[in-house]
Amino acid sequence: MGLNSPGKRGRGMRGRSRGTPMSEINVTPFVDVMLVLLIIFMVTAPLLTSGVPLDLPETNAKPLDQPQKPPVQISIRSADELFIDDKPVTMAELPAKLTAIAAVQDARNPQAIMVRGDRSVDYGFVMRVMGELNAAGLNRVSLVTTGSANEN
Template sequence: MAMSAPSGGGGRRRGRGSHRAPISEINVTPLVDVMLVLLIIFMITAPLLASAVPVNLPETRAKPMDNEEQEPVQLSITADETIYIGEEAVNEAELPARLDAIARADEGSERPRSIMLRADKNIVYGRVAWVMGELNRAGLTRISMVTTGSDSAP
């Protein structure tokens, strides 16, 4: 006669889900997803908040302004200290009169003409300062210094 020993489970079958051990690790994938979404939101909105100054702007029916500016005047000083306006050489005595003529031509405009000052790097600083002083005396104050790029930082 054969006898069977009780299985101890009361005839119930033990499945995979009946006795689970608690998970000792935290799943960080949803946390990383939320943090990346927040990072992207802050990256997009931060520049907008920093550059906007709260101003109540008036309404207008005026036409948009034409943004085209006049061609800038090229003023160059070469290594031998010759001064050029455009491609025409100008001596030191006639420079003030020429600058006055440029300033008078721009008297009625809202945006005065800009001056692109190109000076050789080997000339004396005093020469450039004198030319800038003459530009200022004539009322031409929108001066841009033209330089070349450098591969190394100073």
């Protein structure tokens, strides 16, 4: 067989020799892993919204539309356990913290506050917290509950 024979030319031009590195990358496994990670994050993201475990009361009210910027969450676990965005706060510190939050808010788009109170907390204590919110100038307050209550 000579140099111009079809067997030699086909193998030499199109085939790879043993010593040359592969110049292509297979991205299919990478895409598969990324899709699995995306699904995992999509499933776990809603579970990470609040860090303070509470036994919220139930209601028949419809949920409100969420504002553009995330609301500040005030969680009331008991009369001596208050949290602002998962950070513990005492009742004595609450007015100063709320005044600082109110000072940062925009006049046209006021800061939204979500109050989450455990069902075992005294209603009077929840009203004290609501009064502190009002005194600080935070008037866009929502009370958070779970699903719908069973009608009797």
